[in-house]
Amino acid sequence: MDAPGRFPDGSPNSPLPEHTLALRSSGAQLEEAFTDSYILFNETTRKYMEAYKQLEEQFEYLNVKLEETNRELRNSLAEKDRVSNHLNNILESMSGGVLVVNLEGEITMFNRAAESITGLTQAQVLGLPYSQALGGHEIPDASVLQTLESGKSLANREKELIRADGRSIPLGFSTSPVRDNDGNLLGAVEIFNDLTEVKRLEAELQRVHTLAALGEMAATVAHEIRNPLGGIAGFAALLERDLEVQDPRRRLVHKITEGVSRLNRIVTSLLTYTRPLKLNMHAVELVTVIEESAAFLEIDLLRGRDDVTIVRSYPEQSPVCSVDPEQFQQVILNLLQNATQAMPEGGIVRIEVSQRDGGEGALLCIRDHGMGMTEEVLEKLFTPFFTTKEDGTGLGLVTSKKIIDAHGGEIRVESQPGTGTSFFVSIP
Ligand code: ADP
Numbered sequence: 001m002d003a004p005g006r007f008p009d010g011s012p013n014s015p016l017p018e019h020t021l022a023l024r025s026s027g028a029q030l031e032e033a034f035t036d037s038y039i040l041f042n043e044t045t046r047k048y049m050e051a052y053k054q055l056e057e058q059f060e061y062l063n064v065k066l067e068e069t070n071r072e073l074r075n076s077l078a079e080k081d082r083v084s085n086h087l088n089n090i091l092e093s094m095s096g097g098v099l100v101v102n103l104e105g106e107i108t109m110f111n112r113a114a115e116s117i118t119g120l121t122q123a124q125v126l127g128l129p130y131s132q133a134l135g136g137h138e139i140p141d142a143s144v145l146q147t148l149e150s151g152k153s154l155a156n157r158e159k160e161l162i163r164a165d166g167r168s169i170p171l172g173f174s175t176s177p178v179r180d181n182d183g184n185l186l187g188a189v190e191i192f193n194d195l196t197e198v199k200r201l202e203a204e205l206q207r208v209h210t211l212a213a214l215g216e217m218a219a220t221v222a223h224e225i226r227n228p229l230g231g232i233a234g235f236a237a238l239l240e241r242d243l244e245v246q247d248p249r250r251r252l253v254h255k256i257t258e259g260v261s262r263l264n265r266i267v268t269s270l271l272t273y274t275r276p277l278k279l280n281m282h283a284v285e286l287v288t289v290i291e292e293s294a295a296f297l298e299i300d301l302l303r304g305r306d307d308v309t310i311v312r313s314y315p316e317q318s319p320v321c322s323v324d325p326e327q328f329q330q331v332i333l334n335l336l337q338n339a340t341q342a343m344p345e346g347g348i349v350r351i352e353v354s355q356r357d358g359g360e361g362a363l364l365c366i367r368d369h370g371m372g373m374t375e376e377v378l379e380k381l382f383t384p385f386f387t388t389k390e391d392g393t394g395l396g397l398v399t400s401k402k403i404i405d406a407h408g409g410e411i412r413v414e415s416q417p418g419t420g421t422s423f424f425v426s427i428p
């Protein structure tokens, strides 16, 4: 287009005809001017075009840049969403309760664990002042509100919390102020845990320690008592021999012998309980082991307790278990004796044996319909020396449990006052 000597329409710059010669000189000037302005026009156009092109390129560049920024923004928003979701998920799946209050002391966050620990729902507490939602039962000098006021954390404290259902639980908690990047206080957070189970384990451990010490002492004492006891029994026997059959003092000597044999029983069971267990395992038919204990008891019953009958319910084929037969007989005898003693008016003691469903091993059940047990008795059942009987040792069940535990078995009890008791023993 900008080739020299050509009009914009592209027609050739042909020579002028003869009759216009007179005008030639002025025409030539005109043409020159025209050509000049044409060149100028062309030049300007070219510049404009260039500028336009530059603008277009710039626009394109800005567009790309904008697109890029948009994409980055979208990504960062999605990332922010993801992070916030992630944090939320973490908070919700934490086993510890998490609670956040704002500067006004109103609860702004309350995770799932907080709900289950306090028994309150998010809907109940969000937006509510902390002191109103939870503070009613707070120890006033130790709470998230104190942290809000002082800006100082509280670490590893304990307090009592009254749950929504009125139950009081021990609570372990820590608080911290919540600040933004510039250090301005935004609120405070409290993290808390239900310590019920921890406290229970602590108490249990304490009990085990006490029992161990007690057992050790008892074993020593029992040993010391045994020898003089043997002496007393021996001398009483000599004395009895020296007295005439109709001598009234024989009755007194007899009392001594009775007392000594009772003491001896206590000392023996104490030693059985405290002595470390050594199992002498054999594969035996469970029913055979049980029958030997039952025979023992039946001999006993013949002497004065003929109001008690044993009823058996055995499977056609006895389960075979690997046990220490002697120790196991002791367990069964203990349970049978307890059952008999629970029915002072007599009755039926049931022995049931079954294959443990869905697995190896057997289940033994000894039932009576005697006096049963209260919650209080049930709670202390396996505590050494716990007895409700005048001449009980309180060692029968703990010794039985110790033997069953050593076999890898389990003992369980169901009992209702006035209805009766069932002891279940599972044997691997
Ligand atoms: P002891 O028989 O010497 O009292 P145990 O350890 O055998 O000691 O039993 C502890 C306590 O458990 C008993 O004193 C009794 O109160 C309760 N008990 C055990 N078995 C039964 C039962 N079958 N029915 C009712 N109470 C029972």
Ligand code: MG
Pocket: 334, 337, 338, 396, 397
């Ligand atoms: Mg007993």
